[in-house]
Amino acid sequence: MQALVYTLIALSAAGVGATAYFGLTFTPAEAILAAVVFGCVCVVLMERTLRQRAENRLEKAIEDLSRLLATDAQAGAVLGQRINAMADVNADLRLEGVEADISVLGTVIRQVAEAVAEIEDRVAKPQPAGRERMISATPPPAPVRETEPVIPVETLRQAMADNRLVYHIQPVVTLPQRRPQGYDLVPRLMLEDGDLADQDDFMPRRSGQDGRGGADLLRQIEGIGLAEAITICRRARSSGQPIKLYIPLSRATLGDSVAAEQLLASLEANRVIAEGLTFSIAEADWQSLSTPERAIAAAVAKKGAGFSILNVKSLRVDVAELASQSVRSLRIDAARFIESPETYTDFHASDIADYLARFEVVLLATGIANERQIIELLDDGIALVQGPYIAGPGPVRPDLVVETGRAPRQQLRRAEI
Known part of the structure; x- marks a missing residue:
């Protein structure tokens, strides 16, 4: 161009x-x-x-x-x-959740298949003896009425006035190493002849707001236990070996404004050790908490402490809601769970502990009486146990020396820190 x-x-x-x-x-x-x-x-x-x-x-x-x-x-x-x-996405956690869901789904499918086969064979074959590992939807048994304590309330008041209440500790251990994970603070009453009475023999069963039900004594006993626990935790932390303590708690304390205020004040003043404090409360008390009492429990959780539900009769509960309320463990009777797991849950016995662990709630088996129960619980994935076979309640040593390694059986049976 x-x-x-x-x-x-x-x-x-x-x-x-x-x-x-x-x-x-x-x-x-x-x-x-x-x-x-x-x-x-x-x-x-x-x-x-x-x-x-x-x-x-x-x-x-x-x-x-x-x-x-x-x-x-x-x-x-x-x-x-x-x-x-x-x-920023925690892929491992999500994968663990998916794997747990898949495992539960597979278990449910297996349960359905085995249940259908069992129904087909029920007419021709009798039910097998021994422990049935497959769980049915059997409703939980009716609650058993608790007996009154052997020691009357008046005698307990006199013993409290004489300062004869002592606190011992009973270890909660992890399997299979049997290392102490924490310690139950166990109230015991020193009798006039020098013998020690267990808490079932003197602890008031009713937590009404009047003195007749022993609510004032419960508040006094639990207040002493909290002070004892704070002292032990502070000394153990000062020695460089912090421990976890389970402290008894009831509606008698949560429902009383003065006792609840003292409880919150003690936790506020000891926030540095609050993470090591877990309050043990009976399932009946936990389920019957009123709105003000639940507000006190939520305030306790905000201070850093947690809760352990005692004498759980059924695991058919909203675990996510319990976890949001700072419930850290659910305690079940080991013998009943091994012999009749269907009374607790519709899940397979080996899956329920993993399911609770997804919400950071631990299943704790109590009342261990022999080695066979430990083996059965290990098969079911339950790692926290407590009972007389592991160790009974024992006094706290004044120097508060905590053994963090594997404790020999003799030391565990003395239940000394």
Whole structure:
């Protein structure tokens, strides 16, 4: 295209020279000069036009490139945000949840298949003897009425006035190493002849707000236990070996404004050790808490302490709700769970502990009486146990030396820290 333009310029210059020579009577030299000047001027104008056009194209290309770079930078920022979001996602936890759900689903399918097969064979075959590992939807048994304590309330008042209440500890151990995970604070009453009475023999069963039910004695006993627990935890922490203590608690304390205020004040003043304090409350008391009492329990949880539900009769509960209320463990009777797991849950016996662990709630088996029960519980995935076979209640040593390693059986049976 440029060659054609330059050809036309040359022809135009020749035409101008011929016009100047023939029409304007220029001399040959002047006509040639006029043609050359005209051609140069045309070439300069043409080059200037071409350069402006090239510059415009270059500017447009630069603008397009800038827009592309800005788009790439924005896409890179979005990609970086997505990568950061993916990096913050705890994939392992989600995978564990999915695996647990798949395991539970597989267990349910297996239960349905075995239940159908059992129904088909029920007429022809008798029920097998021994422990049935598959759990049915049998409703929980009716609650057993508790007996009154052997020691009357008046005798207990006199013993409290004589300062004959002592607190011992009973270890809660983890399987299979049998290392102490924590210690139950167990109230015991020193009798006049020097013997020690267990809490079942003197603890009031009723927690009414009047003195006749023993609510005032319960509040006094639990207040002493809290002070004892704080002292033990502070000394153990000072020695560099912090421990966990389970402290008895009832509606008698939660339902009394003065006792509840003292409880919260003690926890507020000892926030540094509050994480090591867990309040043990009976299932009946926990389920019957009134709205003000639940508010006190929520305030206790905000201070850092937790709860352990005692004498759980059924695990058919909303575990997520319990976890949100700072419930850390559910205590079941080991013998009843081993012999009749269907009274606790519709899950398979080996899956219920893992299901509770998803919500950071631990299943704790109490009343261990022999080695066979420990083996059965290990098969079911229950790692926290307590009972007379492990260790009975024992006094707290004054120096509060805590053994963090594997404790020998003799030391556990003395239940000394």
